[in-house]
Amino acid sequence: MRRKLAAGNWKMNGTTDTLREVKALTDAHPDPLVDMLLCPPATLLAQMAWARGTHALQIGGQDCHAAATGAHTGDIAADMLKDAGASHVIVGHSERRSEHGETDADVAAKAAAAHTAGLIAVICLGETLAQREAGEALAVVTAQLAGSVPAGATAANTVIAYEPVWAIGTGHVPTLDQIGEVHGTLRAALRDIMREAGGVRILYGGSVKGSNAAEIFSVPDVDGALVGGASLTAADFSPIVTALENA
Template sequence: MSPRRLAAGNWKMNGDLAALTQIDALCDAFPDPGCDILICPPALLIHPVKGRIGAHPIALGGQDCHTRSSGAHTGDISAVQLKDVGADYVIVGHSERRADHGETDDDIAAKAAAAHEADLIAIICVGETEAQRDSGQTLEVIETQLAGSVPPGATALNTVIAYEPVWAIGSGRTPTKDQIAEVHGRIRAVLAQRIRDAADLRLLYGGSVKPSNAAEIFAIADVDGALVGGASLKADDFGAIIRALGEAG
């Protein structure tokens, strides 16, 4: 059986203890959501969010991890530590990490491997810039990122791929349905050459996903869910996206 579709919320560097009322609202609204739900809050909030979720079907994830399990790495968090406080997933290779911290494909592959070693599911992000899109390099960029960022041992059980066109994140702009389908189809084909169960590996779309466009996006072939930024901060908005995904099957 293929994994259920996934609605993943990336809070980025937003939220505080007062924001946990949004978690309460999600728990109340989705006793049986029809898809998997994931919240990736700032690391300081993972443990208190875990306490609020209780037995509700909402998973937790980190937004990054170090390649090492422990050591003299001030300010960093290991995959082992994320697992210890209740995380099941971790995002690696988000475009903001690639741009703000200079992370390379090799760095991201090492982080994903560390996540797998800690029994976390790695959400590996790929995506092109606006300049790369305009110059016709999108598929080449995506293939290069996949080749360098997905470590050996990746499977449909321990890995999720998120396609996030950099130019669409937080901009309110989204690619056309054909553009999303083209990239997701290529991702699936590339992964099929090296991952035995690539047909079951979940491919998420991210980049200005909101209630008004969610249903249209989830109807696209090879889109198995979404990695949602700003809209995941409010239970009403994220809830609408979750409903659209559940209804998409």
């Protein structure tokens, strides 16, 4: 059985004051039936790890460098994230791919660095609206998967997050059939990449909220969600966690 995962990506949001949301979230789910993960900005990572106390809430980074050390001003190594209290790191988010020109090879190198540091890599992929409308969505995501998952990836150290670029923060959500088609295709493609394909969790991301989470989680091979804006407050994220617990 794949344990469900509700992951929140705070992106470039949050200051020390917003850490109160961590207590509100852990109070609402003192003994969650699913894994919960929050990925705050690097400036809050250690503080959030401390704020969770003994709760099972997991903490992750939003990116890491492929190198372990070096002259890379402004970058963060996977070991540094681990040292600050992280257990996961997001790599290959569409905003990193588009704004920073990251390639599949870059993402694979970062995921490999995360694995070396003992972190779980949450590898993101997804098609643009133009690619979707051209009928290229499945080809795009399978190519990204093949190019972004490094050698040595296992079900224990890797999570896949499918986020159609055109649905992130737009309020637009693919149909359940479209989500199911992509997740099923990714599951099949994973079998060509690793022996443990059946154990890898595949998350859906893109305008997930409390009002649509239950129906999204009813789709086969959707093992949870990578949530953006709706993860910033416990009031918005908690219903998503509850929906996943009930899936």
